[in-house]
Amino acid sequence: MREHFFQKIDDIKHDILRMGNMVERIINDSVNALKNQDVEASKRIYIDDDKIDTMEHEIENKCVSLLALQQPLAKDLRVITTALRIIIDLERMGDHAVNIAKTTIEIGNEPFIKPLVDIPKMADITQEMVKLSLDAFVKEDINLAKKVAEMDEEVDKLYELVIKDLLSIIAKDSSSMNQAAKLMFVGRFLERIADHTTNICERIIYMVTGEYEEIN
Amino acid sequence: METKIKVENLNFYYGNNRALSNINMDIYKNKITAFIGPSGCGKSTFLRTINRMNEFIENTRVEGKILIDGEDIYSKKVDPVELRRRVGMVFQRPNPFPKTIYENIVYGLKKNGVKNKEILNEVVDTTLKSVALYEEVKDKIHKSALELSGGQQQRLCIARTIAMQPDVILFDEPTSALDPISTMKIEELLLELKNDYTIIIVTHSMQQAARISDYTAFFLNGEVIEFDETNKIFSNPRDKRTEDYITGRFG
Incomplete structure (x- = not known):
């Protein structure tokens, strides 16, 4: 029964995993490039983000075709509408990685006003969250989804720390204002x-x- | 919401073979209720118990009650012929009589002794209009109904049913022999007719049930597995068997 259709749903899940891998990678790459003040690596983030946008369109087209041609119902329908929502979230994450890359390019070779500690930690957790959330999607695992959502609290705490640190640096030395604001934004993008x-x-x-269940 | 038909502990037997098991259901007035399920699940058998059409089949037996407006239709006081006037039926294949369009519509009324030409003409006009057939056939109502297309014949059969002023209309796969455009016209018509009648439709097209019905019952092996608002049945059914059937995992 409808094996062809079920295969296409599996293909969409697989495509979302691939898109998710790309997003994880550019979150990692964008923060590494910032840490290393690597402008060239930051420029490559733009190219990767274009690839993510293309993937979003491809997956959306596949979902729309299935809706138009197969008239999915019940959970099959919810899987496809969920896929359509997930790709929007993933695409936005890609845009935030680009924003981080842009900040790195703006800072250029200017020495850091403080060593970057909490921002790379935030990046590690968010990257892990992306990975686990897509695992939960493919495995249809609600418990894992809830666990991942709880990790958001750690990210929020780190974000608060980043802001606090940077504000105290500005208070001591107003010339650090420009870079501090940029780094605050990086924290905001990761959050x-x-x-x-x-x-x-x-x-x-x-x-x-x-x-519907609201978490966090 | 007003219950038009109340089914209580209904069992139906062909000889010793139980075809319907313990059916309980409220069918609401001026709503479209769809019956879905794989072939042989009992949905058409159940439909035919609602106007006692099953009595034409020998060696069958009914247990339980079907109340229409509170009256048990299997009570001895109920005349099955009068019941079938109140509960009209439209079949899978259009089955107009080999007579004119006009005679098809007034056939039942004439049988019931209505002779006044003005009344009959009025009924023909209004019923043809209410099934959206008037414009297409107004110049040939005295020609044979068999000259009409399949879709037009089916709308004529609906007009013939409406002419008897029923309360309830049963549709047994009314579009399965029709092309998509004719199907769409019948579906639109049913959505209009529910303002005046209580409609029950057996359909093999789940999309059709989803498009037009307010309530859906899923039948399997003579049982009602799930009965709920159509939106719930097709978006988030409670029973795994319903989910498996509507998503094409069996059936």
Whole structure:
């Protein structure tokens, strides 16, 4: 029965995993490039983000075709509408990585006003959140989705720390203001990426149960 | 919401073979209720118990109750012929009589002794209009109904049913022999007709049930597995068997 159709749904899940891998990678690459003040590596983020945008369009087209041609119902329908939502969140995460790359290019060779510690930690956690949320999507695992959403709290705490540190540096030395503001934005971009992951987790719960559940 | 038909502990037997098991259901007035399920699941058998059409088949037996407006239709006081006037039926294949369009519509009324030409003409006009057939056939209502297309014949059969002023209309796969455009016209018509009638439709097209019905019952092996608002049945059914059937995992 409908093996062809089920195969196409599996293909979409697989494509989302591939898109998710790319997003994980550019989050990692964008923060590494910042840490190493590597302008060339930052420029490459733009190219990778274009690839993510293309993937988003390809997956969206596949979902729309299935809706038009196969008239999916019940959970099959929810898997496809969830896929359509997830790719938007992933695409936004890619844009945030580009924003981080842009900041790196702007800072250029200017020495850091403080060593970067918490920002790379935030990047590690958000990257892990992206990976685990997509695992939860493919495995339809609600418990994992909830666990990932809880990780958002760690990211929020780190973000607060980043802001606090930078504010105290500005208080001591107003000439650090410009770079401090830029680094605050980097923290903000990572915090937003984690929020998008939480969105994905909420959608996974809806996909599996058909019920809306707000987490965090 | 007003219950038009109340089914209580209904069992139906062909000889010793139980074809319907313990059906309980409320069918609401001025709503479209769809019955879905794989072939042989009992949905058409159930439909035919609602106007006692199954009595034409020998060696069958009914247990339980079907109340229409509170009255048990299997009570001895109920005249099955009068019941079938109140509960009209439209079949899978259009089955107009080999008579004119006009005679098809007034056939039942004439049988019931209505002779007044003005009344009959009025009924023909209004019923043809209410099934959106008037414009297409107004110049040939005294020609044979068999000259009409399949879709037009089916709308004529609906007009013939409406002419008897029923409360309930049963549709047994009314579009399965029609092309997509004719199907769409019948579906639109059903959505209009529910303002005046209580409609029950057996359909093999789940998309059709999803498009037009307010309530859906899923039948399997003579049982109602799930009965709920159509939106719930097709977006988030409670029973795994319903989910598996509507998503094409079996059936």
